[in-house]
Amino acid sequence: MSGIVLEQAIKRYGDTQVIHGVDLTVEDGEFCVFVGPSGCGKSTLLRMIAGLEETSDGTISIGPRDVTRMDPAERGVAMVFQTYALYPHMTVEENMGFGLKMNGVPKDEIKQKVSGASEILKLDQYLKRKPKALSGGQRQRVAIGRAIVRGPEVFLFDEPLSNLDAELRVEMRVEIARLHKEIGATMVYVTHDQVEAxxxxxxxxxxxxxxxxxxxxPLHLYRDPDNVFVAGFIGSPAMNFLSGEIRDGMVHVDGIAPLAVPAAEGRSGKVIVGVRPQHLKLDPAGETHLVDVTEALGDVSYLYLKAADGSRLTVEAGEEDPLPEGSRAGLVLSSDRVMLFDAETEERLR
Known part of the structure; x- marks a missing residue:
């Protein structure tokens, strides 16, 4: 198996630059996830590693080899796409072994490798079926099996679960995590879903x-984000952000008691105050926020609040009955549960 190293990797389409000098090391055997909103470049970066997109500048190495200008077939990678791309007229067994067959691998060796992959993916009983007789999750497992039989140095996954329903996505997440643990290969996985990440x-x-x-x-990014973007993207529901100001060493937010936050010491000026929904408490005696929408999910409820200035906040409530929609409440923040960010740069204040 091999790790991946990107050094100042750049991608341009004509005069438009979409990947800006990326430096990244993925260790041998590591499961690395690229995450971000649509259009952030995560799939482009993955395709650059695969060789499906030409790298405009910089270098990409897999193991000891510089693969920047190599053809995809020479890189030792296998890619699993969002669409399964299975041949409808072939059985599961034939689909999984087709690439090996085209490369002239002996039939006995193909059968052995397909058998090994199908055992890992629990596809033994489906080997003689055609794709139309499989569920979405089973088809995706076949696509992964087709990658496994090639014995690649690196597995690349491009949003492989986005076409599945919610229940199947959870099931396949478990399957992929188990697969990684079992074969120990280097894997790079693209998703816009931070829960998957x-x-x-x-x-x-x-x-x-x-x-x-x-x-x-994952937990480092959740607990110690570098900026507002990461803090708001990692975590579900997303972090709340309030406008605040540091005066006399205290953080002041409208309608909330001043907070003594260590990061505020020796500073002054406008700040963004970040607090996660589970760390935001309601004061039924207050009237600063309107309970606009309530989602009661059983042992937890989410209350969506609206302030007078139109800003919105999310509060996680426990098993107690949530405040009814249309009621008003104040907010209570704890100094050790908030994060401060510079109001201009949006960088974390530590």
Whole structure:
């Protein structure tokens, strides 16, 4: 198996630059997830690693080899796409072994490799079926099996679960996590779903507009984001942001008692105050916010609040009955549960 190193990787389409000097190391055997909003460049970056997009500048290495100018077939990678791309007239067994057959691999060896992959993916009983007789999740497993039989150095996944329904996505997340644990290969996975990123990744790469905003383990990014973008993107429901000001070493937010936050010491001026929904408490005696919408999900409820200035906040409530829609409440913040960000640069104040 092999790791991946990108050094100042750049992608241009004519005069338009979409990937801006990316430096990244994916360790051997690591599960790395590229995450970000649509148009951030995550799929383009993945396709550059695969060789499906030409790298305009910089270098890409897989293991000890510089693969920047190599053809996709020479890179030792296998890619699993959003669409399954299975041959409808072939059985599962034939689909999984087709690439090996085209490369002249002996029939006995193909059968052995297909058998090994189908055992890993629990496809043994479906080998003689054709794709139309399979569920979406089973088809995606066949597509993954087709990649496994090639014995690649690196697996690349481009939003492979986005066509599945919610229940199947959860099931396939578990399957992919188990697969990684079992074969120990280097995997790079693209998704816009930060829940997928949090549950699958050893390392998350947060991208915005073709640049890396932050790289780290899932819980590190959740607990210690570098800026407003990462703080708002990682975590579900998203972090709330309030306008505040540091005066006399205290953080002041309209309608909330002043907060003594360590990051405010020695500073003054406008700040953005970030607080996650589960750390925001309601004061039924207050009237600063309107309970606009309530989502009661059983053991947890989410209240969507609206302030007088039109800004919106999300509050997570426990098993107690949430405040009814149309009622009003104040907010209570705890100094050790908030994060401060510079109001202009949106960078974290530590």
């Amino acid at each position: 949090m549950t699958l990744a050893d390392k998350i790469v947060v991208l915005r507009a073709g640049k890396i905003e932050q790289v780290g383990a």
